[in-house]
Structures are given as C-alpha cells and as structure tokens.
Amino acid sequence: MYGWIFRHLPGPLWARILASAALIAGILVLMVQFLFPWMSQFTTLTDSTIGSVQQP
C-alpha cells in the first residue's frame, strides 16, 4: 500500500520523498486536530466532574 503510493507519486526520487514527508505531516495534523480529540472521549482519564460520567 505505502509502496504503491510511493511509486505512484510523480516526479524524481527527491520530490517523492518530499511529497511523502508532506503527506505524513498533513495526516499528523489532521489526527491531532480531529481524530485524537474525538478518540479521547473513549478514554476515562478526563472524567473529573461530579454528576456526569460523560462530561470530562
């Protein structure tokens, strides 16, 4: 899968390495911005209020 993506990126090797790094960075940003905050609702570390199990 990753090999397939790398082989299908356009340009010379250095451009594909740069593009891969940019893709990885972009996915990291998306994860930190959206995926991880969403996932954190399934952990219980943030439950600190009284009276609500749902509320952190």
Add this chain to the structure above:
Amino acid sequence: MTQQQPEASAAVPATSPHRPGAGGAARKTVQVTGELLLTAGAVLLLFVAWELWWTHVEADASQAKAIDGFASEFTGPLTPPAEQTDHGKPAVSAAPGYGETIGIMYVPRFGADYSRPIVQGTGPDVLDSLGLGHYEGTGMPGAAGNFAVAGHRQTHGAVLDSIHQLVPGDRIYVQTKAGYYTYVYRNNQIVLPSRTDVLLPVPTKAGAPPRDSYLTMTSCNPRFGSEERIVAYSLLDSWQPASAGPPSDIAALVAMTHGKA
C-alpha cells in the same frame, strides 16, 4: 515496504505491476492488511503520546493566555500591604458568562509557581484547555455557600494532579477582579461520580443554610482512572480587596503571574 525501495530507486516505470504471477492477489491482501495493522498500532501510540503529553502543551498555552487576559484587566497593586487589617465581609462578584475567566487560583502546595485560571463552566471545552472550571450554579468566591471547581487530574494540563497532597491547613488563594480570597484546606473525600451533593451550598448537607464560604475542588480518582472522584474541601479564612494588594505569602507569585517580576 522496504524491499520495494530498490525497485523505486531503479526508476521502474510508475505503472509497472510488481511481482506478477499466481498468488499475487493474496500476497497483496496480506501485505496491505499488515501495513494497515502496523499503521493502526502507530496511530494508537501517537494517540497515547498526544493524550499524555501534547494535551499538556496545548492546555498550558491556552491557560497562560487566559491568565494574561485576566492580568491585563486586573487593576490593583501587586505589592502586599504593610500591615494586615480586617477588611470586613468579602466582596462577591456576579458569575460571568460561560467560558469567561473568573480569576486565578494559587496553591503553594502544588508548587511554588502554581497559578491556574478559573473559568466559568465545566464543559469539555473549558476543562480541556482552560484549566479549572467553576460549576455553574454554585456560589462565587466569598459568598456564603460553595464555590465549586473541577479540574483534570491527568491530561490537559493536569491542574489538580496533586490534589491528594494537600495537607489540612494549606492555604489556597483565589484572586478575582474584586480581590484575594484565602481559603484553608480542611479535608478530602473520595466519592462515586454520582455524588452531586458535594456541590451543595453546605457540602453533602442537603437543605442546610450556608453560613461559611466553602471552596470545593473535584477531580478524578484514582490518578489515571475515573472510577471515583476526589473532593477537596476548604473554608474561607480571610479576604482582602484588590486595592490592598495580594497576601504577602503569595505576593511574589502574583507578581510573577502578572508579568511584573
């Protein structure tokens, strides 16, 4: 993945199928599944790093911003008064709107530089970034009743991580626009998350008319768990208006928090 590097660097045309032949589909399926599983593992590890480390970085930044915002609006000397005087009954401010800063809490027991903003509301948006959240509907500092705040034990700044280290007699200072409220910690209690009566005007005493000013802090318990809640009770000991300056015990910390030292 790595055994394909030579292929790629050998400038094979981008469209060339790799390893044609019988069993190619099955091999490919296994390979993609393996890569997806490795990816899932990496994502989970990154999530742990995010939860246990990055949320602190983000929360510290937004808490510092909230404190700066409060400090820029705070008027009053930052040097302690020359002598202690009795300032009478404490001033009680009206509760601000959701998400607005009430003031700053100083707890020397939590560290010589511990200062965290207190923000109205206990929603995830407040607790996850701004630190201590004031339970809406509970009293304000200085009023007869219960000033109740919640804070995270872990993650997102972990503002109440050391709540179990409070020792009876420890002072907890709350600074609002009106002045400084000095609370003295008395005891803690570990309860189930459903025990909302700890937020009553007289904690756990339903219907009792409040005479004293309580400060109640709640956080999750045990550390890295949430099966219970730890509740720390303090009582208002003294008050001084903003115009009188901070209590001498925290004067240096207040000045530092306000960027004046």
